[in-house]
Amino acid sequence: MSVKAEQFPFPFTEDRYAYSNNSSLQKPARSVTMTDRYLEEIQLKRELLQANHQRCFRSLPLSLESQWEAMRRIFNELAENEPEHFSFEKRGNEYRFQNLLLGEEERFKYRDLSSIERQPLDIAGRHVQEDLIIMGDRHDGLFLEAGQLCFPSNWSLTFVLGMDFKSIHTPVPGITHKDFIGKVERFISRIRQNEAWERKNWSMTISNKLDTPLETYANWGKLRLQVTDENVGELVHLRVEVQRLLRLPLTNDILFTIHTYLLSLNDLIRNDLWLKRLYTTIQFLSDDIAEYKGIALYKNELMQFLEKTLSEKGISL
Amino acid sequence: MEDFYEVKVQEIKQLTPTIKSFTFISENTELPSFGAGSHITLHLPMGMRQYSLINNPLDMINEYEIAVKKTGHLESGSTYLHEDIYEGDVVKVSPPDNYFPLQMEGKHHVFFAAGIGITPFWSMMSYLRSLGESFELHYAVSGQDACPFYNEMNERYANQVTYYLMDRDSKTKKLKERLRELKVGTHVYICGPQSYMDFIVTYCRELGYPKKYIHEERFKARKLEHPTRFKVTIVNEKKTIQVNSNQSLLEALHDAGITIPSACRQGICGSCEVKVCNGEVLHNDTFLTANEKTDKMLTCVSRGKGHISIAVE
Numbered sequence: 001m002s003v004k005a006e007q008f009p010f011p012f013t014e015d016r017y018a019y020s021n022n023s024s025l026q027k028p029a030r031s032v033t034m035t036d037r038y039l040e041e042i043q044l045k046r047e048l049l050q051a052n053h054q055r056c057f058r059s060l061p062l063s064l065e066s067q068w069e070a071m072r073r074i075f076n077e078l079a080e081n082e083p084e085h086f087s088f089e090k091r092g093n094e095y096r097f098q099n100l101l102l103g104e105e106e107r108f109k110y111r112d113l114s115s116i117e118r119q120p121l122d123i124a125g126r127h128v129q130e131d132l133i134i135m136g137d138r139h140d141g142l143f144l145e146a147g148q149l150c151f152p153s154n155w156s157l158t159f160v161l162g163m164d165f166k167s168i169h170t171p172v173p174g175i176t177h178k179d180f181i182g183k184v185e186r187f188i189s190r191i192r193q194n195e196a197w198e199r200k201n202w203s204m205t206i207s208n209k210l211d212t213p214l215e216t217y218a219n220w221g222k223l224r225l226q227v228t229d230e231n232v233g234e235l236v237h238l239r240v241e242v243q244r245l246l247r248l249p250l251t252n253d254i255l256f257t258i259h260t261y262l263l264s265l266n267d268l269i270r271n272d273l274w275l276k277r278l279y280t281t282i283q284f285l286s287d288d289i290a291e292y293k294g295i296a297l298y299k300n301e302l303m304q305f306l307e308k309t310l311s312e313k314g315i316s317l
Numbered sequence: 318m319e320d321f322y323e324v325k326v327q328e329i330k331q332l333t334p335t336i337k338s339f340t341f342i343s344e345n346t347e348l349p350s351f352g353a354g355s356h357i358t359l360h361l362p363m364g365m366r367q368y369s370l371i372n373n374p375l376d377m378i379n380e381y382e383i384a385v386k387k388t389g390h391l392e393s394g395s396t397y398l399h400e401d402i403y404e405g406d407v408v409k410v411s412p413p414d415n416y417f418p419l420q421m422e423g424k425h426h427v428f429f430a431a432g433i434g435i436t437p438f439w440s441m442m443s444y445l446r447s448l449g450e451s452f453e454l455h456y457a458v459s460g461q462d463a464c465p466f467y468n469e470m471n472e473r474y475a476n477q478v479t480y481y482l483m484d485r486d487s488k489t490k491k492l493k494e495r496l497r498e499l500k501v502g503t504h505v506y507i508c509g510p511q512s513y514m515d516f517i518v519t520y521c522r523e524l525g526y527p528k529k530y531i532h533e534e535r536f537k538a539r540k541l542e543h544p545t546r547f548k549v550t551i552v553n554e555k556k557t558i559q560v561n562s563n564q565s566l567l568e569a570l571h572d573a574g575i576t577i578p579s580a581c582r583q584g585i586c587g588s589c590e591v592k593v594c595n596g597e598v599l600h601n602d603t604f605l606t607a608n609e610k611t612d613k614m615l616t617c618v619s620r621g622k623g624h625i626s627i628a629v630e
């Protein structure tokens with residue numbers, strides 16, 4: 001499911017790519033955004049949740065307070081920022097959220113589990129395009145304590161539930177170099193309440209498939225072998241995750257949201273600067289990262305395509 | 318969230334002969350919510366002053382409540398609040414920050430408070446009560462009339478509170494007894510005068526109680542209020558530059574053609590670290606550990622005094 005180029009958050013600000021803390025403070029603090037893919041993506045999410053609930057939603061009991069807080073926060077944000085589509089009313093401890101786009105309504109009593117049929121994060125996630133993760137801020141580090149995850153880029157919620165921040169990142173090559181990931185964790189633990197930070201992560205996906213969990217790798221991973229000189233522009237998509245980290249004030253935990261965007265190379269290369277930046281980034285990408293992101297399998301086709309396009313457009317680097 | 322809010326003093330209550338509570342509200346903006354253990358920073362004529370919030374975060378509608386003890390200093394923030402602030406006045410506050418959060422994974426929470434150090438616990442206890450969590454309070458206070466919320470405390474927390482109204486030696490003995498009985502999974506929180514906090518922390522250490530289960534409220538300045546200019550020699554670039562009072566070291570380095578990575582520019586991510594070779598540094602970050610501060614600094618917020626020398630990568 002690709003997005004229009006105007007809504008695509010192109011990730012590269014420089015010509016070389018290296019892991020860095022590329023987070024920036026957001027004002028106002030937002031954890032969710034809508035694009036014009038809203039209806040399609042919500043429908044896909046609902047189907048995935050229906051068919052594979054265990055795979056897409058997991059939680060530990062300790063996360064419940066933060067789930068409540070996250071749900072209230074997200075509904076509030078939606079109503080505040082998109083008042084033509086959503087409303088959120090409070091009477092005493094009773095809340096009513098209306099989603100006019102879907103013609104749905106959620107009513108609940110705050111912190112009263114008997115007033116809801118699913119866990120709060122599992123309700124909230126059905127109204128936003130983002131995947132939602134709760135990272136508990138514990139005395140001994142950050143732990144993944146709940147998540148509604150429909151569109152992961154090759155990872156498994158079941159595998160990381162209850163895991164600490166550093167362990168979650170062990171598959172990433174070079175991530176412990178100079179204690180990079182340790183410093184990122186320290187940074188997250190310093191985020192002040194009500195503040196939101198945003199960063200972009202990127203990868204590549206073959207086809208416009210948003211749901212690429214580790215569990216179904218056998219189905220979608222093999223597509224990487226089907227890339228040819230002819231179909232590369234159509235098949236290969238730049239995958240960008242806009243990630244936000246928000247400190248929930250009441251529970252002091254972190255709400256981590258991931259909004260995934262896909263754009264086919266054919267659409268991407270219409271923008272000369274994007275074309276140039278993507279080319280140099282891939283060119284200088286280290287082998288282990290290219291391997292990790294799954295690009296190694298079709299890197300030659302990809303590079304030839306970008307070089308050819310650059311020369312056709314008469315762009316020099 | 319704004320950098321600060323103008324709030325109105327809605328109510329002032331005399332809690333004890335020297336302690337008053339203040340309730341601030343905003344009539345036109347929604348004040349940011351907060352977690353138990355948070356404080357707000359008041360912008361007073363004598364500078365920024367931090368006070369713990371005492372209301373239950375779950376019951377907050379749009380108000381902040383603090384309790385302030387008059388310290389007697391003529392120039393102090395507390396004297397100003399006690400003598401020059403009236404209901405209806407408008408004050409500037411920075412949004413709440415939390416350096417003293419509850420550790421919700423705790424099986425049990427034990428609070429040690431002395432004097433006005435009770436304030437963060439007042440909020441924490443009502444929050445934990447709402448959640449049905451287990452806790453207890455050990456409160457050292459000079460006497461019943463010096464104790465804010467005395468009646469409420471006894472009504473609401475009769476089974477949780479132990480008072481320490483006795484002489485110093487008996488107090489120490491009783492505190493030690495309680496500390497010796499701490500069970501695994503219990504988190505300890507301390508707030509009060511320095512000597513009181515040091516006593517408890519030291520004794521916990523003697524007992525070998527895990528450090529990460531002990532939490533102290535220590536207010537620290539978030540911003541240097543009056544930055545001054547200083548000189549920096551960048552040893553490995555053989556350059557000396559001046560950092561003016563209105564710029565950061567990071568900016569001054571950048572202007573001199575020395576670019577170092579940065580991200581948050583708030584002293585919380587560690588990206589802009591440099592090595593300190595010589596000179597006195599005014600650390601202003603919340604990232605580096607005490608040990609790291611001996612030879613590192615974060616250039617986005619920390620400054621030198623006089624003339625310092627650093628090395629960049």
Ligand code: HEM
Nearest residue numbers: 019020021022133135155168169171172184201202203256
């Ligand atoms: C707190 C919430 C976060 C969670 C739950 C999270 C989780 C993950 C997961 C599951 C992966 C994939 C690991 C795998 O391949 O199995 C990943 C990759 C990664 N994460 Fe995080 N992460 C978080 C925050 C951050 C932050 C704040 C940064 C950096 C500032 C970061 C940097 C990275 C990098 C560089 C990768 C490799 C991505 C790639 O090259 O494709 N993460 N993260």
Ligand code: FES
Nearest residue numbers: 580582587589617
């Ligand atoms: S830029 Fe983050 S600590 Fe300086």
